Amino acid sequence: MLIKNPATGATIADVPADRHAAVRRKYEAARAAQPAWAARSLKHRLDTIRAFREQIAQRRDGLARTLTEEVGKPIRQAHNELNGLVGRIDFFLAESARTLRDKTVFTDAPNKLEERISHEPLGVIANISAWNYPYFVGANVFVPALVAGNAVLYKPSEYATLTGLAIAEMLHASGVPADIFACIPGDGMTGVAVLRQPVDGVFFTGSYATGAKIAAAAARRMVKVQLELGGKDPIYVADDVDVKAAAAAVADGAFYNTGQSCCSVERVYVHEAVHDAFVAAFVAEVKSFKLGDPLDESTYIGPLTRAAQIAVIKRQVAEAKRKGARVLTGGDAIKRRGNWFEPTVLTHVDGTMLVMREESFGPVIGIQKVSGDDEAVRAMNDSEYGLTAGVYASDGKRARRILDQLEAGSVYWNCCDRVSPRLPWSGVKHSGIGLTLSTYGIETFTRPKAWHLRG
Numbered sequence: 001m002l003i004k005n006p007a008t009g010a011t012i013a014d015v016p017a018d019r020h021a022a023v024r025r026k027y028e029a030a031r032a033a034q035p036a037w038a039a040r041s042l043k044h045r046l047d048t049i050r051a052f053r054e055q056i057a058q059r060r061d062g063l064a065r066t067l068t069e070e071v072g073k074p075i076r077q078a079h080n081e082l083n084g085l086v087g088r089i090d091f092f093l094a095e096s097a098r099t100l101r102d103k104t105v106f107t108d109a110p111n112k113l114e115e116r117i118s119h120e121p122l123g124v125i126a127n128i129s130a131w132n133y134p135y136f137v138g139a140n141v142f143v144p145a146l147v148a149g150n151a152v153l154y155k156p157s158e159y160a161t162l163t164g165l166a167i168a169e170m171l172h173a174s175g176v177p178a179d180i181f182a183c184i185p186g187d188g189m190t191g192v193a194v195l196r197q198p199v200d201g202v203f204f205t206g207s208y209a210t211g212a213k214i215a216a217a218a219a220r221r222m223v224k225v226q227l228e229l230g231g232k233d234p235i236y237v238a239d240d241v242d243v244k245a246a247a248a249a250v251a252d253g254a255f256y257n258t259g260q261s262c263c264s265v266e267r268v269y270v271h272e273a274v275h276d277a278f279v280a281a282f283v284a285e286v287k288s289f290k291l292g293d294p295l296d297e298s299t300y301i302g303p304l305t306r307a308a309q310i311a312v313i314k315r316q317v318a319e320a321k322r323k324g325a326r327v328l329t330g331g332d333a334i335k336r337r338g339n340w341f342e343p344t345v346l347t348h349v350d351g352t353m354l355v356m357r358e359e360s361f362g363p364v365i366g367i368q369k370v371s372g373d374d375e376a377v378r379a380m381n382d383s384e385y386g387l388t389a390g391v392y393a394s395d396g397k398r399a400r401r402i403l404d405q406l407e408a409g410s411v412y413w414n415c416c417d418r419v420s421p422r423l424p425w426s427g428v429k430h431s432g433i434g435l436t437l438s439t440y441g442i443e444t445f446t447r448p449k450a451w452h453l454r455g
């Protein structure tokens with residue numbers, strides 16, 4: 001499997017992909033090793049994750065470089081991801097013991113009755129992962145899963161293979177047995193082979209299209225299936241905002257990671273009273289973004305990770321133009337080696353256009369004028385997706401009233417494109433089922449067992 005640098009098209013590595021026989025061997029080794037891992041103390045498992053955290057902190061510069069070279073993420077954003085990862089691990093280190101401890105929830109002394117809950121690991125789980133934030137979306141699953149006593153078959157995205165292999169190397173160096181965390185490099189075919197194993201849980205991060213196939217493949221197995229999928233995340237800008245500040249914040253939310261975040265802002269609705277001023281400030285902000293070599297510290301926009309996405313965005317922009325949209329900046333692929341697309345801002349868009357309906361997952365955004373809060377809420381909820389949604393407004397009461405009506409797993413007031421380890425990360429509609437992060441995202445890797453004890 002050739003690993004290409006998306007900024008240049010150059011081949012940077014050739015890694016053998018695991019096919020069915022290799023996947024089977026890793027599954028059997030994980031199955032055999034898991035009971036002993038679960039029997040180790042929670043303290044021991046937490047100590048290995050603490051050592052993993054140290055490895056990340058020590059190797060940060062090299063890891064960031066690898067991430068930039070294989071995914072194209074601008075190097076400062078690669079550093080941000082690694083710094084954020086350390087914070088997430090700290091959350092799991094701080095909260096796991098309290099969340100996973102056995103709890104007595106009821107006692108009835110005269111009748112000598114006690115009711116308790118314990119948390120048992122699921123067993124061997126599959127973690128099929130995405131490339132856009134490989135450390136974040138991977139660790140959201142494998143860190144709490146390992147802490148809870150599971151073995152993990154980790155299938156990194158084929159676009160983040162070197163990062164996946166580095167994660168495995170660091171976990172093993174930190175004391176996680178090789179059979180307990182198995183990295184399974186490969187593409188979708190390898191993912192299919194992983195799903196053929198009789199695993200006890202499937203935890204997937206990726207697109208709705210693949211998620212639907214995975215749900216179908218696992219449907220008859222009666223194992224936990226969690227799907228963290230795409231989004232078409234809207235922002236509404238009300239008429240009482242500081243327009244310049246809101247434009248800068250929303251532009252960052254739309255273009256950070258070159259628009260390739262599940263929670264990137266993908267649609268903007270602006271109150272008609274501030275629409276023109278907002279658009280002017282927004283376009284000025286986007287034009288100031290520095291595009292170029294992702295290894296350069298000052299670069300903000302890099303290449304698209306997947307070459308195929310260029311055609312998707314081109315089609316969205318062409319269709320929008322045909323239906324009357326105006327391109328205020330950008331609008332086309334950039335002719336140079338690698339996968340590049342101009343940062344693109346469209347206005348005069350509407351809810352029938354692909355650019356306002358399909359996930360773009362790139363540096364393109366549509367801005368639509370709305371008459372007020374009610375129209376904004378209707379437009380925001382008019383989507384197959386429901387990952388995040390937000391509002392920029394000065395009036396907090398008004399903002400909360402709007403957020404209350406939004407069909408999304410996460411809602412934001414005067415912020416966007418944000419994930420917190422303390423809060424559950426989930427989607428509604430085609431954005432997925434299940435959740436990660438927060439204390440719920442620790443419990444989710446366990447089977448709560450009910451104890452009825454009399455005597």
Ligand code: NAD
Nearest residue numbers: 129130131156157187188191192206207210228229230262
């Ligand atoms: P993708 O669906 O193309 O691939 C995801 C993973 O599935 C990869 O590891 C791939 O090799 C594997 N795969 C592909 N076909 C498979 C099959 N038939 N069976 C089993 N595995 C298969 O997604 P991607 O391009 O890696 O990621 C981008 C998508 O992920 C976007 O839609 C984005 O919004 C979403 N995403 C969601 C979240 C979230 O937390 N909700 C986070 C990051 C990314």
